[in-house]
Amino acid sequence: MNKILLVLKKEIREIFRDKKSLSMMLVIPIIMPLLLIGLCYLFEIEQKENPEKEYNIGFNYQLDEIEKEIITNLNINSKNKNIKELYEKGDINAYIEKENNNYYINYDENNPESLKTMAKATSYLEQYKLYLQNNYLIDKNINPDEVINIIKISYNTLNKKNDNFYINYITSYAFLFIIMAITISATYPATDTTAGEKERGTLETLLTYPIKSKDIIIGKFLSVSLSSMVTGILSFILTTLAFIYISNNISLFKDLSIIPNIKQATITLLIIISYSLLISGLCISIASLSKSFKEAQSKLTPLTFISVFPGMITFLADIKTNFLISITPFINYIQIYNDINKNNYNYLYIISMFISTILLITIVLYIIIKQYKSEKVLFN
Amino acid sequence: MIKIINLKKQFTKQTNNKKEKFFAVNDVSIEIKEGKIIGILGPNGAGKTTLLRMIGGILYPTSGSILYDDKTIKDNEIEIKKDMAYLSGNTKLYNTISPYELLKMTLEFYDYKKDYDKRIKEISKLLELDSFLYNRIENLSTGQTQRVGVARCLIHNPKYYILDEATSGLDIISSQIILDFIKDERKKNKGIIYSTHYMEEAENICDYVYLINHGKIIAEGTPTAIKEKTKTTNLRDSFFKIIGGEKYE
Numbered sequence: 001m002n003k004i005l006l007v008l009k010k011e012i013r014e015i016f017r018d019k020k021s022l023s024m025m026l027v028i029p030i031i032m033p034l035l036l037i038g039l040c041y042l043f044e045i046e047q048k049e050n051p052e053k054e055y056n057i058g059f060n061y062q063l064d065e066i067e068k069e070i071i072t073n074l075n076i077n078s079k080n081k082n083i084k085e086l087y088e089k090g091d092i093n094a095y096i097e098k099e100n101n102n103y104y105i106n107y108d109e110n111n112p113e114s115l116k117t118m119a120k121a122t123s124y125l126e127q128y129k130l131y132l133q134n135n136y137l138i139d140k141n142i143n144p145d146e147v148i149n150i151i152k153i154s155y156n157t158l159n160k161k162n163d164n165f166y167i168n169y170i171t172s173y174a175f176l177f178i179i180m181a182i183t184i185s186a187t188y189p190a191t192d193t194t195a196g197e198k199e200r201g202t203l204e205t206l207l208t209y210p211i212k213s214k215d216i217i218i219g220k221f222l223s224v225s226l227s228s229m230v231t232g233i234l235s236f237i238l239t240t241l242a243f244i245y246i247s248n249n250i251s252l253f254k255d256l257s258i259i260p261n262i263k264q265a266t267i268t269l270l271i272i273i274s275y276s277l278l279i280s281g282l283c284i285s286i287a288s289l290s291k292s293f294k295e296a297q298s299k300l301t302p303l304t305f306i307s308v309f310p311g312m313i314t315f316l317a318d319i320k321t322n323f324l325i326s327i328t329p330f331i332n333y334i335q336i337y338n339d340i341n342k343n344n345y346n347y348l349y350i351i352s353m354f355i356s357t358i359l360l361i362t363i364v365l366y367i368i369i370k371q372y373k374s375e376k377v378l379f380n
Numbered sequence: 381m382i383k384i385i386n387l388k389k390q391f392t393k394q395t396n397n398k399k400e401k402f403f404a405v406n407d408v409s410i411e412i413k414e415g416k417i418i419g420i421l422g423p424n425g426a427g428k429t430t431l432l433r434m435i436g437g438i439l440y441p442t443s444g445s446i447l448y449d450d451k452t453i454k455d456n457e458i459e460i461k462k463d464m465a466y467l468s469g470n471t472k473l474y475n476t477i478s479p480y481e482l483l484k485m486t487l488e489f490y491d492y493k494k495d496y497d498k499r500i501k502e503i504s505k506l507l508e509l510d511s512f513l514y515n516r517i518e519n520l521s522t523g524q525t526q527r528v529g530v531a532r533c534l535i536h537n538p539k540y541y542i543l544d545e546a547t548s549g550l551d552i553i554s555s556q557i558i559l560d561f562i563k564d565e566r567k568k569n570k571g572i573i574y575s576t577h578y579m580e581e582a583e584n585i586c587d588y589v590y591l592i593n594h595g596k597i598i599a600e601g602t603p604t605a606i607k608e609k610t611k612t613t614n615l616r617d618s619f620f621k622i623i624g625g626e627k628y629e
Contacts, residue, residue: 006488017476200474201398205532207438208471209489210461377440 007219058083
């Protein structure tokens with residue numbers, strides 16, 4: 001154990017003195033919250049309608065004074081001449097044709113602007129219809145409210161606060177960013193401590209010391225794991241701070257519970273630690289087979305994509321967690337994280353995820369220890 | 381004493397898409413006694429590094445055995461490595477640390493029981509490291525780096541030294557540091573195995589030499605005995621006389 005700690009101390013010292021390793025470890029976690037905040041602002045801009053925005057609608061009839069008042073209140077500009085041509089030119093986004101008491105709203109359902117204009121046109125007609133209904137009833141000495149509001153309709157949303165699209169989107173992508181940051185953070189030190197050390201000739205020096213190859217590799221594995229864990233935990237802390245900022249400053253997220261509670265945070269941190277251990281083992285295993293630093297880097301590049309891709313698929317395809325998914329590496333972490341975030345999790349799946357990770361790490365460590373006894377790996 | 385008996389090491393090389401097995405070290409038997417400098421001489425590719433790596437316990441033999449004071453490395457790897465120091469052109473130092481940190485780390489790895497700082501001061505004084513003891517190794521000159529390499533080797537007071545082409549590529553001053561260090565350690569009754577392709581250098585410091593070619597020992601004895609036997613005036617000529625005009629690339 002003492003020798004493992006000595007190797008770990010040596011490796012940690014090297015990581016912290018190497019500018020590249022340090023930047024890989026810290027830059028992404030720092031950039032990530034800014035990206036998330038920016039993304040949330042974009043959502044808000046997309047969602048918020050500009051109250052000053054004007055809608056151009058064509059009418060094939062003359063509007064009376066009441067109608068003119070309604071469309072003015074709704075920011076509608078009316079056009080009465082050559083409305084079909086104006087629509088073709090794009091000067092108006094919809095037009096209304098009237099035949100007796102029938103009103104026809106003409107719009108393009110594939111055009112988002114036309115769709116919004118159609119909604120405005122509907123709003124205008126609804127308000128005008130209400131006005132006519134009120135007048136008719138008053139003429140007949142009937143209280144309009146008794147007829148029009150004969151029943152009252154209220155809405156209760158059944159959507160869970162934690163199952164909000166925007167929350168799911170932001171939290172899932174935040175976790176994918178964390179996964180990617182951990183992978184990148186593990187890649188560089190894993191390459192440096194194996195292929196890099198081989199290339200620099202210091203591995204042979206290390207092998208001359210009275211240390212078992214098993215202790216060397218466990219020490220190296222722990223150092224890479226520690227580096228990726230620092231990145232993961234730092235990313236999580238900064239992401240949580242970004243979520244606090246988002247929920248306080250971006251109105252779209254104000255009433256939604258985007259900040260993880262203690263239980264969610266604890267399980268998320270455990271997932272981050274598990275993933276860091278697994279990815280570190282995989283990186284060391286792949287990098288130690290390489291002859292040079294460059295070769296190791298090119299071999300490890302696909303791992304960055306592999307680590308994120310399954311998570312994206314599970315998010316887009318809205319897959320439900322089952323036992324098989326809970327033990328499938330890469331998919332399980334993002335899936336369990338999403339479940340925890342929605343407060344819809346099964347402890348059995350969480351436990352099976354941890355057990356499968358421990359088993360995988362054991363297998364990976366066994367392979368690396370074997371590799372480090374191989375002369376082919378050590379001396380090419 | 382380190383006793384090497386019928387040591388063999390087989391490798392596979394690939395030429396023209398064909399895998400071919402060959403012996404880098406073939407049936408080598410050597411004895412390394414305390415207080416002696418044993419030279420392993422031969423051209424590049426003769427098998428010197430492979431042989432020394434096996435003695436240093438960083439490569440495993442295909443067959444044969446190495447006895448370190450009658451113990452095998454398989455059962456006593458840590459204890460045997462604690463008695464040895466390995467210095468080679470291939471064993472590089474960590475650039476991001478200082479000589480002090482390297483020496484302290486080395487003492488920790490060797491489970492050195494006494495005061496670390498006292499020992500580092502002793503070695504630093506001996507090899508004149510004081511002026512750059514706390515500078516990063518990457519900022520040292522070649523000669524200074526070489527002295528740090530030597531310090532790394534002797535800091536834990538080993539019983540045996542394995543020195544593989546330790547002066548290769550060094551300037552005359554840096555080489556002399558190593559050669560002086562070897563002579564000093566012999567006086568302290570340390571066993572030294574020294575491989576080189578510089579025949580003249582070996583002739584000057586070795587008590588006993590083994591000439592090696594294509595993994596096999598082709599001659600052994602004191603430098604004087606080999607020269608007398610081959611009726612030559614230096615080991616270089618002796619080597620060429622023994623191999624009978626074989627051409628080297």
